[in-house]
Amino acid sequence: xxxxxxxxxxxxxxxxxxxxxxxxxxxxxxxxxxxxxxxxxxxxxxxxxxxxxxxxxxxxxxxxxxxxxxxxxxxxxxxxxxxxxxxxxxxxxxxxxxxxxxxxxxxxxxxxxxxxxxx
Amino acid sequence: xxxxxxxxxxxxxxxxxxxxxxxxxxxxxxxxxxxxxxxxxxxxxxxxxxxxxxxxxxxxxxxxxxxxxxxxxxxxxxxxxxxxxxxxxxxxxxxxxxxxxxxxxxxx
Numbered sequence: 690x691x692x693x694x695x696x697x698x699x700x701x702x703x704x705x706x707x708x709x710x711x712x713x714x715x716x717x718x719x720x721x722x723x724x725x726x727x728x729x730x731x732x733x734x735x736x737x738x739x740x741x742x743x744x745x746x747x748x749x750x751x752x753x754x755x756x757x758x759x760x761x762x763x764x765x766x767x768x769x770x771x772x773x774x775x776x777x778x779x780x781x782x783x784x785x786x787x788x789x790x791x792x793x794x795x796x797x798x799x800x801x802x803x804x805x806x807x808x
Numbered sequence: 809x810x811x812x813x814x815x816x817x818x819x820x821x822x823x824x825x826x827x828x829x830x831x832x833x834x835x836x837x838x839x840x841x842x843x844x845x846x847x848x849x850x851x852x853x854x855x856x857x858x859x860x861x862x863x864x865x866x867x868x869x870x871x872x873x874x875x876x877x878x879x880x881x882x883x884x885x886x887x888x889x890x891x892x893x894x895x896x897x898x899x900x901x902x903x904x905x906x907x908x909x910x911x912x913x914x915x916x
Contacts, residue, residue, distance in 0.1 A: 733894065733907065733910035734910065736896075736904065736905035751809065794857070796856075801850055
């Protein structure tokens with residue numbers, strides 16, 4: 690069965706970086722794109738970017754350009770999202786979600802990773 | 809950038825019909841997907857490509873999309889439908905994903 694398993698919760702200080710992983714199983718890793726979406730406490734879903742695990746190409750939301758990097762490791766079927774220069778407003782649950790094509794829906798989501806930024 | 813607008817909240821009595829709208833410029837030309845999210849859980853896809861339902865989603869959930877408005881309709885609303893609902897599209901002009909702000913459905 691399809692599973693997206695994310696890494697555990699993180700606590701970071703302002704200015705630091707965080708790297709969240711999303712390990713895929715149960716399907717052909719390179720056949721599906723992966724979105725990253727975050728949700729601040731009590732807020733809505735916010736799209737961060739997308740990566741094509743096949744070639745590694747990415748597209749990032751303007752808001753995160755220069756601070757976010759999405760990568761993949763095809764040998765372990767894992768995608769990564771690294772966010773740098775963290776500030777308190779980055780405190781959120783970060784989700785990965787797979788799509789078969791960019792206009793298609795997210796049919797499977799990871800369980801979410803809570804990143805807390807606090808001094 | 810492309811913007812999707814949803815009402816913050818919708819309230820409906822059990823057994824009635826809830827309609828949640830998602831407004832966007834010429835959204836009728838895009839494929840709209842809808843997600844349900846309950847507290848502490850990841851979102852779940854309930855309608856995709858404007859009006860299709862994933863397996864396991866009740867027929868009570870339906871969708872439409874035309875002009876500048878897409879609509880998620882939940883018929884015969886049940887207490888278990890109380891959740892936040894989000895619309896989502898892919899904006900091909902910017903190669904970005906976009907989510908609406910979300911609508912909290914309250915079952916009275």
